[in-house]
């Protein structure tokens with residue numbers, strides 16, 4: 001009986017196996033056909049889609065000249081982009097130094113760019129800028145290499161790390177006001193904020209204090225920065241050539257410092273601990289794979305942080321001084337906030353002590369003033385990503401190899417996101433903005449490394465400024481220009497009056 005059953009079941013399974021074969025083949029074929037037709041339909045549909053509206057202009061040059069010329073004035077750049085938007089819509093194509101470019105002027109477009117970073121687009125810098133940054137700079141890296149680099153650098157600039165820098169930032173601010181502001185009735189605010197932010201970041205990174213060596217380094221950084229906005233002509237006498245020379249000089253200087261520090265660590269003259277500057281940390285703290293970074297990585301990234309962290313902050317601080325002078329009610333509100341902080345310090349017996357994290361958290365209105373300044377004059381108005389595959393977005397085909405340009409300046413002035421955008425109104429920051437409409441620090445994986453640090457650097461400075469001075473603009477109607485960072489034509493010349501607490 002059992003034998004018959006086995007026989008039967010074997011026969012049944014064989015029969016069903018042989019019977020099922022054509023069905024399986026048929027089902028697989030149908031499935032494959034369905035999949036193929038869907039893929040090919042999508043492919044062909046995307047292929048048939050139009051590319052976004054706009055004009056590529058002249059071959060190669062496209063609109064490069066018009067765009068660069070418009071970038072010289074602060075409003076010019078935004079107005080140029082708004083003209084294209086009004087003509088073609090919030091997503092438009094144009095051509096920049098030979099590259100087809102797609103600019104997004106609304107929050108939604110910015111979000112799309114940042115959310116697809118690493119999958120269908122990656123960071124792009126024109127070769128002249130990439131050469132100024134250097135091959136090991138985190139800013140030019142993409143994908144896994146960028147992730148590794150950022151994870152390592154983030155440890156020096158996340159919230160916890162930045163809180164540890166508070167005391168040294170404040171000591172530097174106090175020294176700065178004592179050395180450069182006292183006994184002055186008039187000064188150029190931008191020159192002062194330039195010194196303050198450069199000494200703050202030099203101190204933090206390489207323990208370099210005010211003095212001839214810092215002045216010389218600052219001079220080379222200024223030459224380097226001019227290379228960001230010029231034609232890339234690498235011939236003696238041209239700005240780009242000078243910028244590359246300045247990079248070489250800075251790297252040599254950092255190389256010398258690196259060797260000296262290595263010797264000091266070996267001799268035990270610098271020991272591990274919270275007071276180490278970032279250079280010493282880079283020489284002693286291994287990455288997640290247990291390796292110490294190479295010299296070239298250290299030099300390129302010190303250069304990056306120095307450059308990314310001082311012109312942006314110094315121009316923003318000078319414009320904060322400018323906007324406060326133009327809005328006396330803002331100054332009064334700031335004074336009230338900082339008087340309260342000083343009173344609280346007095347009441348708790350901390351009068352002579354440095355600011356604490358709690359004092360910084362109490363500077364709510366002051367931070368809104370910073371946010372509003374960064375809305376009206378973001379130091380960086382956008383940058384580029386490059387598509388790594390053909391894409392479809394909003395019914396358009398976006399070919400592989402096009403540049404995507406996220407832009408903050410236009411959305412910062414869009415009344416849909418910011419009511420009365422031309423009014424300097426710190427109170428608008430009592431509510432959070434529409435996501436991706438406010439991007440002074442960029443977004444996605446390349447979001448500003450220093451955005452936590454900026455907060456203490458600026459709040460500490462404003463605290464010491466408003467408790468010491470009141471000021472007015474010597475040229476109240478002067479224009480804001482960009483070269484490439486925003487500044488007033490006179491570098492914000494102000495008249496100072498000392499105040500007593």
Ligand code: HEM
Nearest residue numbers: 139308309312313316379380383440441442446448449450
């Ligand atoms: C008001 C001051 C600042 C503004 C407005 C600002 C703005 C920005 C923006 C918009 C980006 C993104 C670029 C992109 O997506 O392509 C960026 C990147 C960066 N910023 Fe800042 N920044 C400021 C201050 C600082 C400071 C103080 C530091 C350093 C301590 C710093 C370090 C960096 C670095 C290293 C990057 C490159 C990040 C990467 O590519 O992964 N920035 N910054």
